[in-house]
Amino acid sequence: MTLELGTIPFKLNLSGFPQLHLYEGSIPHYRANPRPWNTPAAKPSLGFISNFVNNEDEISYFSSLDDPSVITRFVVDSFGLFQQLKWNDGDHQWKEVWSTPRLCDNYGKCGAYGICIVNSTNRFTCTCLPGNEPKSLRDGSEGCVRKKLGLSMCGNEEGFVKVAHLKTPDIFDAAWMDMSMSSLECEQACLRNCSCTAFINYNPNGKGFSCLSFYGELIDILEFTDDGWDLNVRVDATELAKYTRKS
Template identity: 35%
Template sequence: MEGFTMLIIYFFIFSYITITTTLSLDTITLGQSIKDGETVVSAGQVFELGFFSPGKSRGRYLGIWYKKDGEKTVVWVANRNTPISDSSGFLSINAQGSLVLRMNSTNDIVWSSNASTTLLNPVAVLLESGNLVVKDGNDNNPDKFLWQSFDYPCDTLLSGMKLGKNLVTGLDWSLSSWKSIDDPAPGDFTLKIDPHGSPQVLFVRKGTEILYRAGSWNGLRFTGNPHQQEPNSVYTYNFVSNEKEVFYMFDIRNRSVPSRLTVTPYGDLQRFTWIDRTHAWARYSTSMTDQCDKYALCGSNASCNINKSPAVCECLEGFTPKSPGEWEILDWTEGCVRKPPLPCNHSDGFLKHEAVKLPDTSHSWVDNNISLAKCEKLCLNNCSCTAYANSDVREGGTGCLLWFSDLLDIRELAANGQDLYVRVAASEIDNIDPMTQPIARRGQLSEKKWVIIIVTCAISALGLLVLGCIIFMRKRKRRIQGKL
């Protein structure tokens, strides 16, 4: 009897050790579940999956966080809108390959990944990247994952995640803030790509209102983010735009130095980097650095220059404030309008604005295979075209980007800005003193103006030459007469 009792004890001890060991691994298999209080950890101990309560909330959520972060910085939440009121939650995987979160007390489904394909050996694995994936057994081909948490971001963009849109399936890879630090439900602020026109990323919105725009991609960086440098010691980044998908992605250089991009409940877009020495997150960058980062602060056809604070807004050359009275009291909402209307013929010209954040490209057109010279001709031949620029600044500049509406959200930059050519009437170009313009803009003067300048200079030079000859001859004549 004593031997049988010891056998039972050993059996329970072995079962407990087996269960504990299994749940400390990175995989959930068919017939297995994790309960509130248990966790799954990625193979390299970077990420952890389990139940948590944010801030002062008593609700229980299933989420993923950094394991070595004592503050449990959560990067993904399954049941954002449906907290569990007690600790009876458990997660399992079924034969159809769906992850299912239930409450043990009622057996009600709280959340599901909603997969519908039967797999031979469905497993859920928490990868080192923080991606929770459902796959068939040992098939590690990412293209064959049945489901992955990276396709359903919350408020955080991790290394290897896509921010953008799948143009084939319609899958939207966008971020949405938490409602508050106590509530992970989707809040008011979103971060996404607008695929219209020339794709532009890092659009921060509050509802439908645009708060911040990073600008269009120019081959090296986003035109409104001049401090984005490649390479840097923390991460690399990439932007892809083709007929199938449009997305931005970054990759960290060193797994021991995690980096993340987060939309806060207050609408800020911030990048954080982990500092092992302090065992804490350091803010690496933020989207709204000054007043000029506010979307379309100066209205249409105007640019923002933070160095001219408080009057940071100025109409583009050839434009004037639409509401001069409001403009004088620093209300730039109405923006600027053209001084004279465009005649829409080949007498129109372009003024070059150097080192700027390019305007909103939502209503633009792009062709990456033509030269800047051809781009200018295309714009000139279309009465609706208002400006043009290179779409790619690499190798001296290639491609063509055309605008067909008012120009919004331009700002002057101290470095890494781009050249923008704005269409104006020929009379406006003629009225601009070339010596007051940057050297690069002097080439934009009309042919008529150049002819006048050249002829005037030639006549003046000839007149001075004739006058000099007359004076010389007179003096010579006087010297000869004096000798006689």
């Protein structure tokens, strides 16, 4: 599915796990937070009812207005701001319902292995996932790199640190999904593969767990206040011990 907004395509990318991307040419400009597997029709949000299906027979995303009398449109301005506008009869003009990207919504804002956080002053900061440190000495705005602790993360008692309320890393080709795998099975499968950098275990609709594991760089992550996914990040034994002591 591709929606052309001027010269900028907004499409459902089927590489890896299905995701909605807004592109500037061939470069991702914004990525919507992936929906859970086989999600039933969601409650109206910003005037929309949406439904996402991803199974062996079908991959589809459907969205409709909960009030057919509402007149709305989507536009992308010259700065790449994607907006939903609603017609206001009283003022006889279009009003913005929502827009993106803002602050942390820009694709890969904090680089590889970085988390973008919007603070109380409506500014953003970049921090690093567990087991990583800023690429520059200043902060994590240029991305993060693995800490050099001298230990391999392959068969050396490494483990996972859970980071809650995140937008998932970009789920491109370097991701693998199993829709019938428990949390322990998902963790063990990731541990057995030295290229696996993180995993997410999710129970859609209470009908059994699904496993999504990542390979390679983790990019385009932001922190939500109380929503989002729990990302289990692979760390070496030394780093894991630090988090174990904290708990």
